Amino acid sequence: MHSSFRLLTVHAHPDDEASKGPATIAKYRSMGVHTVLVCCTGGEEGEILNPAMDRPEVRENLAAVRFEELQKAAKIIGYETVHMLGYRDSGMADSEANSHPDCFAAAPFAEVVDALVELLRAEQPHVVITYPDEQGLYQHPDHLRVHDITQPAVELAADSTHRQDLGAPWSVAKVYYSTWSHARISARHQAFLDLGLESPFDERWFEQPNTDHKITTKIAVDDFSEVRRAGLLAHASQIDPASPFWFGLPAEVESALHPLDDYRLAHPKWNGVQPSETDLFEGLKPEDPAA
Numbered sequence: 001m002h003s004s005f006r007l008l009t010v011h012a013h014p015d016d017e018a019s020k021g022p023a024t025i026a027k028y029r030s031m032g033v034h035t036v037l038v039c040c041t042g043g044e045e046g047e048i049l050n051p052a053m054d055r056p057e058v059r060e061n062l063a064a065v066r067f068e069e070l071q072k073a074a075k076i077i078g079y080e081t082v083h084m085l086g087y088r089d090s091g092m093a094d095s096e097a098n099s100h101p102d103c104f105a106a107a108p109f110a111e112v113v114d115a116l117v118e119l120l121r122a123e124q125p126h127v128v129i130t131y132p133d134e135q136g137l138y139q140h141p142d143h144l145r146v147h148d149i150t151q152p153a154v155e156l157a158a159d160s161t162h163r164q165d166l167g168a169p170w171s172v173a174k175v176y177y178s179t180w181s182h183a184r185i186s187a188r189h190q191a192f193l194d195l196g197l198e199s200p201f202d203e204r205w206f207e208q209p210n211t212d213h214k215i216t217t218k219i220a221v222d223d224f225s226e227v228r229r230a231g232l233l234a235h236a237s238q239i240d241p242a243s244p245f246w247f248g249l250p251a252e253v254e255s256a257l258h259p260l261d262d263y264r265l266a267h268p269k270w271n272g273v274q275p276s277e278t279d280l281f282e283g284l285k286p287e288d289p290a291a
């Protein structure tokens with residue numbers, strides 16, 4: 001029955017789709033779910049983090065290189081459709097890129113929301129995955145904006161009085177926040193220490209508030225851990241194959257530490273008993289997404 005469902009994720013930059021929940025996408029694609037990626041920026045401000053790719057022709061064409069890397073990663077992960085929202089990477093807070101007229105973080109809020117409304121109405125996803133309100137250590141302006149625009153876009157996409165020129169209204173049934181659980185970060189840190197390796201997680205990681213109690217939904221992804229590795233490596237300009245953070249643990253250790261992708265149900269709002277789900281589409285009927 002999953003083959004009549006549609007899943008749409010909103011990400012900030014090329015490579016975010018490979019670090020946040022790629023195994024979930026691979027799993028649902030294997031079950032026949034239609035999978036759509038919305039990437040809000042071209043990642044023009046990314047630093048080249050792989051020494052092998054730090055070449056003039058890559059530096060000069062970074063947007064084109066990253067677009068190509070994204071297409072490759074999306075195919076590996078199992079996204080059927082990739083939409084670029086068309087904004088420029090805003091760079092880190094207080095950088096010069098923040099004031100570029102085309103940058104995502106500075107574009108008029110209503111304009112950005114409506115760009116997403118149009119895609120939601122066209123793609124008609126039952127489930128949308130976006131970023132949480134608490135974003136821990138990595139407070140990138142584009143990531144914060146992905147969070148800020150998603151819920152308003154979901155609400156306006158369903159509002160028949162709003163911008164009829166952007167398509168027929170569509171009610172997204174559920175919105176989730178993707179998370180990196182505190183438990184998993186701790187377990188990875190410990191695994192490095194147990195193997196006598198230097199952990200890439202310093203104390204700043206553990207000073208972040210632990211929001212694991214807000215996790216509502218755990219997706220078993222044991223069979224899809226390889227796409228995480230392959231999807232990241234497809235972003236050759238951004239991901240150093242020698243990076244301890246991404247690849248410092250043996251693959252089988254990494255996959256044993258990460259049998260579940262964790263999510264928080266953000267919409268509809270739930271009161272009282274916290275949901276405890278094992279499927280993003282739990283409780284939904286394909287013919288009636290609002291059910």
Ligand SMILES: [Zn+2]
Nearest residue numbers: 012013016140
């Ligand atoms: Zn990003």
